[in-house]
Amino acid sequence: MLAVLAAVVRKELLTQLRDSTVLVFSVGFPLVFCPAAMWAVFTLLSLEEGLRELRPPRVAVIAPYPGLEALTEPPVEAVTVDPDGVVEALADGDADVVVIAEADGPALTLSLHHLSTRPRSRAALELVQERVAPIADLRRATLAAALGLGPEALDPRAVRTVNVDSTEEVTVQVASIVLPMLVVYLMVLGAYYPVVELVIGERERGSLETSLVSAAPRGVLIAGKLIAVMAVATFSVLGGVLAAAITVGHLMVTLAESLDGRLVEALQRLDFSFAAEGVVLSTAALLSLLPAVVGLLTLTALPGRTYKEALNFSSLTMVGVMVVMMAPLLEPTLTVWLAAVPLLGAILVSTEALDGGATAAQTLLAVGVNLALAALCLGACARVLASERYLLGDWAPRWTRWLSPGGPE
DSSP: OHHHHHHHHHHHHHHHHHSHHIIIIIIIHHHHHHHHHHHHHHHHHHHHHHHHHHSOOEEEEESOOTTGGGGGOTTSEEEOOOGGGHHHHHHHTSOSEEEEEEEETTEEEEEEEOOTTOHHHHHHHHHHHHHHHHHHHHHHHHHHHHTTOOTTTTOTTOOOOOOOOOHHHHHHHHHHHHHHHHHHHHHHHHHHHHHHHHHHHHHHHTOTHHHHSOSSOHHHHHHHHHHHHHHHHHHHHHHHHHHHHHHHHHHHHHHHHHOOSHHHHHHHTTOOOOOHHHHHHHHHHHHHHHHHHHHHHHHHHTTOSSHHHHHHHHHHHHHHHHHHHTGGGGOOOOOHHHHTSTTHHHHHHHHHHHTTOOOHHHHHHHHHHHHHHHHHHHHHHHHHHTOHHHHTTSOOOGGGTTTOTTSOO
16 A cells, blocks of 8 residues: 555656646745845845945034044044035935034033935934944043042933843844744745646646546545645755755855955854754644645635636635734734644744744644644545546535535536
8 A cells, every 4th residue: 555655646746746837836936036035135235235335324513522523433434514504415415414513511412414215314323323322421421520420420310221132042033933934935835836736637637537547545546646745845845945044054155255344243143053942843833734734725726627716716725824924923922822723823833932932732732733624624635536526527515616606516
C-alpha cells in the first residue's frame, strides 16, 4: 500500500510541476519574491543612505546663543536664511529646518520651523529634536551651578524614560511577527494552484480515465494527490524562506563592507537568534496549519465546474487566511481561548513562541484544533473526490451548491 501511495505522490508531483501555472506561481514565484523583496528593502535603505550623504540636512539657526552650534554639527549643513523669509526659504528648499531662538532672561525658547509635507524636512526635524535635549540639559546644569544648586533643582519633576530592551530583543519581537506571516503567506500561495489542479485538472484535460480505471484503492489515490499538494506547499515555504535568508546574508556582507551610518546599524540588528524551545513550538504550530489550509482550499474549490470557477472559490479561503495572518500586528494577548481558535490560534502561538511567550499547553491545544479541522475538511474532500459522478461533473454535494447554485444536482 505504501508503495502504491509513493507512486501516486510521485506521479501527482510530476503532473503538478508540468502545469505552467503551478510551476510559475507556486514554485518559481516564492523563490523570486522573497529575495526580490529583501533586495528592494536593502536597496531603498542604501539609496536613502546615499542621498543623505549627497545632500545632508540643511538647518539654519537665527539669533544663535552659546551651545546652539551643536544643532548644525555634521552631518548637518549650516545655512543662513533671512529672518523675514523663513517660509520662503523652507518652501524653496534652501533650508529643511529653521531654528529661531528667543531669550527671556535665563529662559531660552526655540521655535523649530519645518514643512510637515516634505520627508526631508521631517527627517531633519527629528535630527534637530534629538540634539535639542542635550543642549537643554547643559543649559539647566549651567544655570543651576551659577545659583549654587544641584542639576535637578530647576527641574524636580523631570520624567525620563529608559528602554531596557536590548537591540536583539527588539529585533526578535519584530522577527517573531514577520516570519510566521511570511510562512503562512508562502504556504497559501504554494497550495492555491495545486489544489485547483487536484480538483479540476483531470476533468479540464480530459484525462479522468487514469484515475477511474486505476486498480489502486480510490482512497490511496486521493491521499496521494493531497500529499502532493502539501509537498508543493512545503517546498514553496522552505524555498522562499531559504532564498530570503541567503539574500539577506549576502546583502549584509556586501553592504556592510561598503557603507557607513544608520544602514550598518540596521544590518547589525539582524544578528539575532531565537530560543530553541520557541523554534520547536512555533514550527509545530505552523506545521499544523499546512493540512488545515490545504483542506480548506480544497473544500472551497469543490463547487467549481471549471478551472476559473475553482480559482474564484478557493480565493475566498485564500483571502480569509491572509486576513487571519495579519492578526499578530494587533498584538492580542494569547489566551487559552484564542489558542483554541482554528488557524488564528496557531498563528498567534507561533508568533508568541518565537518571542518566548507561548507555553507547550497552548501549542498542543492549537495544534490539536488545527489537526481536527484538517481531518474534517480532508475527510469531506476525500468523500466527494471519490465519487465518479462528481469527477464526471454530473453531481455536486448539497453543501457546496450555495457557492454554485447553477451546478449539477
